[in-house]
Amino acid sequence: MPPTDPVNPTSPTQSTEPESTRNLSGAALTDAVLASFAHGDSPRFTAIAQSLIQHLHAFLVETRLTEEEWAAAITFLTRVGHITTEQRQEFILLSDVLGASMQVIGTTYPCVNGETESTVFGPFFVAESPHFANGDDIARGAPGEACHMWGVVRSVEGEPIAGARLEIWQADEDGFYDVQYADLAAARGRGHLFADDDGRYAFWTIRPAAYPIPSDGPVGDLLKAARRSPMRPAHVHFKITAPGYRPLITHVFAQDDPYLDTDAVFGVKSSLITPFERHEPGVAPDGRQMATSFYTARYDFTLAPTDAA
């Protein structure tokens, strides 16, 4: 039976309560569905649900979507659900290639205080990663050329943030994250460490490579149907947290990558690009003796306070 609460006055898309849900189609059907969401748990839930209904129905009506096409969409979403595991989040990948992730990030983190810009979280984050000491090698045998990354984590006032936690994950030179290998027993090119008392972090890893996003699932099929490039420019993922500061989820991109202007997930910000400099064999910045050529890259992060807009 229809709820009898008064219509929520804060909702932007109120409709008159229909007398019956029977024999409805087109705009009358949309109105009845809107009305069914008019009495939700909170004004925010109601507003989100009603905006979703308006746009979902408008999409179906505008395109005159057929039952066969809708069934194909449901099969697609089912495939996205079934390929999603703790190690692979295909719904996030879908959100990424539709530009939805970046649209939400732009709203959530407008970057008005000089903090480091955010970008997509991506589908390959893993909650539990190995702990490393500052300066360690997180590659743990991942194929690629050695690379020393370092920098400082600071507040928007320029103060170093001692003890900031950095979660780091990246693809190897073949373009694969550790979790994309079926037979790996341990993490590789993935870990977390803490900035020192001067806010400084450093670690050895491998130079990241540009790569195609996974093409063996439904999102890969979508990009093929759209004839879109699946390539992402080379990057290293960072999630940085510290008490009193807003979590920062971002990438550091490699300068001169050919895909910086055609990222499949629309995630590149110019402020996140840094040079990965090649060096001949010799002594690395941390004193390590390198028998092969290697790279260095520096990026300093700036965290916004928790109470930032």
Added chain:
Amino acid sequence: MPPTDPVNPTSPTQSTEPESTRNLSGAALTDAVLASFAHGDSPRFTAIAQSLIQHLHAFLVETRLTEEEWAAAITFLTRVGHITTEQRQEFILLSDVLGASMQVIGTTYPCVNGETESTVFGPFFVAESPHFANGDDIARGAPGEACHMWGVVRSVEGEPIAGARLEIWQADEDGFYDVQYADLAAARGRGHLFADDDGRYAFWTIRPAAYPIPSDGPVGDLLKAARRSPMRPAHVHFKITAPGYRPLITHVFAQDDPYLDTDAVFGVKSSLITPFERHEPGVAPDGRQMATSFYTARYDFTLAPTDAA
């Protein structure tokens, strides 16, 4: 790299090709995503993808959806995917409660030729069902009061359709479909049979009961958050197919059900309602001697030709 095909002239939402996908937000980001779908496999794919992008981005921007809210949406969709099996299609259930299924059915099957109206397919169809002879009992022990259903399958010109195949499935008196029981080895209240040379079908079953749609999954949680009733009026599902005719997917609803005007999935059409008449113990219409009271219900179906609009 961006595709170089000429922009498809039939697409309704063309955008100028952006020079770069870098540093985008708001409307510029939406335009870049639209442009990325401008060169799809077919004009129809492009039109559907671009309408979807327009509405998805408008929804995100209008609601100023936060990253936390979007993450909750992705968790919700992941739960929908993970609870979906061959026996339970939670994405269809979601489409049903959002009114999307009925919106699509209204577009696909406008019912201009006098054929029987369509309604939602629902989440509990199973592709392989037991075969019965016309007149058999498909209940096979499902709990409920005996009910004899019968009728004629005809063309819109009134000709009987001999050999029409009827797939039938329904809930028992406790409101559960066979596939909702974890321990059932065989189908119950589910099967298929064929109309006789006069287009006549008949079978014994149990009287269907009104029931709440499944509340143990994410769609149940959505209805709770919306404070919506999960109840559906009592009905029997039919999928009817015959060579030369458009497949018909519909329900027959029980007259006088208290939920006919508040169906949780907006699926009721007045033309699909029929009386389920109660009879004292005695001789049933097919000559069967009934020791208990029983019900009878008649519904005649009309199929549209394959070439109908």
